[in-house]
Amino acid sequence: MTRTLLALAGSVLLATTALGSAQTTQAPAQIVPAAPAGAAAPAAPVASEAPAAPAAAAPAAPAAAAPAAAAPAAPAAAEAPAAAEAPAAAPAATAAAPAAGGPMSIDSKENGTEATPGEEGKFVDSAGNPIYSKNEDGTFDYATWRGYKKYSANCFQCHGPDGLGSSFAPNLTEQLQRINYYDFTGIVVNGQQNKWHPVNSIMPAWGEDVNVMCFLDSIYVYLRGRADGAIPRGEPKKPKINKEAQAAENACLGF
Numbered sequence: 402m403t404r405t406l407l408a409l410a411g412s413v414l415l416a417t418t419a420l421g422s423a424q425t426t427q428a429p430a431q432i433v434p435a436a437p438a439g440a441a442a443p444a445a446p447v448a449s450e451a452p453a454a455p456a457a458a459a460p461a462a463p464a465a466a467a468p469a470a471a472a473p474a475a476p477a478a479a480e481a482p483a484a485a486e487a488p489a490a491a492p493a494a495t496a497a498a499p500a501a502g503g504p505m506s507i508d509s510k511e512n513g514t515e516a517t518p519g520e521e522g523k524f525v526d527s528a529g530n531p532i533y534s535k536n537e538d539g540t541f542d543y544a545t546w547r548g549y550k551k552y553s554a555n556c557f558q559c560h561g562p563d564g565l566g567s568s569f570a571p572n573l574t575e576q577l578q579r580i581n582y583y584d585f586t587g588i589v590v591n592g593q594q595n596k597w598h599p600v601n602s603i604m605p606a607w608g609e610d611v612n613v614m615c616f617l618d619s620i621y622v623y624l625r626g627r628a629d630g631a632i633p634r635g636e637p638k639k640p641k642i643n644k645e646a647q648a649a650e651n652a653c654l655g656f
Contacts, residue, residue, distance in 0.1 A: 503630050504574075504575075504578055504628065504629075504630070505578065505628065505629045505630075506577040506578060506625045506628040506629055507577065507578060507579060507580065507581050508526065508528070508530050508532075508577075508581050508582055508625065509526070509532075509625065509628075509629050511528070511581075512526040512527045512528040512530060513526060513527055514526065514532065514629065514631070515527065516532045516533065516534035516542075519531075521645060521646055521649035522542075522543060522544065522643040522644075522645035522646030522647075522649065523542075523544050523618060523622070523646065524542055524544070524622075530581070530582040531544070531582065531618040531619075531621055531622045531625070532622060532625060533545045533622050533623070533625060533626040533631060533632065535631075536640060538640075539638065540637065540638045540639070540640035540641075541626070541632065541637045541638075541640060542622075542640060542643070543640050543641070543642065543643035543646050543647075544618065544619045544622050544643075544646060545619070545622050545623050545626060545632065545637055546636075546637050546638075546639055546640055547616060547619040547646070547650075548616065548618075548619035548620045548621070548622050548623030548624070549623045549636055549637055550636075551612075551613070551616040551619055551620050552564065552620050552623055552624070553636075554612070555607075555610075555612060555613050555620075556573075556620065559604075560572075560573050562634070563627060563634045563635070564623075564624050564627045564628075569602050570602070570604070573624050573627075573628075574624065574627045574628040575628075577624055577625060577628040578628060582621060585621055585624075586617060586621070588604065589607050589608075589613065589617060589620075590606060590607065590608035590614070591606050591608065592604045592605045592606035592607070611653065611654055611655075614653075615650055615653035615654055616650070623637075
């Protein structure tokens with residue numbers, strides 16, 4: 402009987418243990434529900450970081466606007482050279498005329514600078530004195546060009562390039578502001594004591610030198626243009642040959 406009770410108690414104990422074990426095994430199964438998987442739902446807000454992309458795009462818009470604002474500056478810079486070119490054309494338009502308000506030869510002050518055709522292919526002013534003339538193609542008359550050539554051959558050594566003088570001979574562009582054509586001719590023909598220089602140099606007389614006298618008017622015309630500021634430094638562009646003037650030169654030289 403005792404064995405029977407012990408066996409029955411053992412069976413009850415085993416059943417109770419099995420039931421407790423079953424309950425213990427099922428408990429974890431109830432913890433695993435998708436409720437923690439709902440924790441993945443909080444992870445979904447991480448996807449809400451996508452709005453950060455618009456936040457990064459916002460600075461990009463102002464950055465693009467900066468070049469757009471700079472674009473108007475380009476036309477302003479392009480207009481600057483155009484404005485600078487306008488004054489550059491002015492000197493070309495007035496290069497052949499006496500400088501306004503500048504120094505002029507005494508003959509041009511008294512007789513003007515309008516040139517009319519004279520004898521032997523030359524031009525004269527209102528008083529009949531030799532004067533330069535500019536052609537339509539921009540060159541000066543034949544006598545002016547020849548005057549430069551003969552000045553360079555006979556006068557350059559003392560009076561310097563372009564009539565500007567030297568350490569021992571006066572600036573002829575300044576001298577013609579106080580002496581007229583007849584005074585100039587008299588000095589060239591007869592020479593003179595040069596009182597303005599400390600060593601009191603002497604200009605020789607050229608009255609018997611045909612290489613000077615046959616081109617005296619041309620030399621004066623060239624220097625008058627230089628004194629008036631109408632002829633720039635350097636050799637004037639060679640004009641067409643004036644056959645009348647050339648024939649007069651050859652006749653004077655005895656050719």
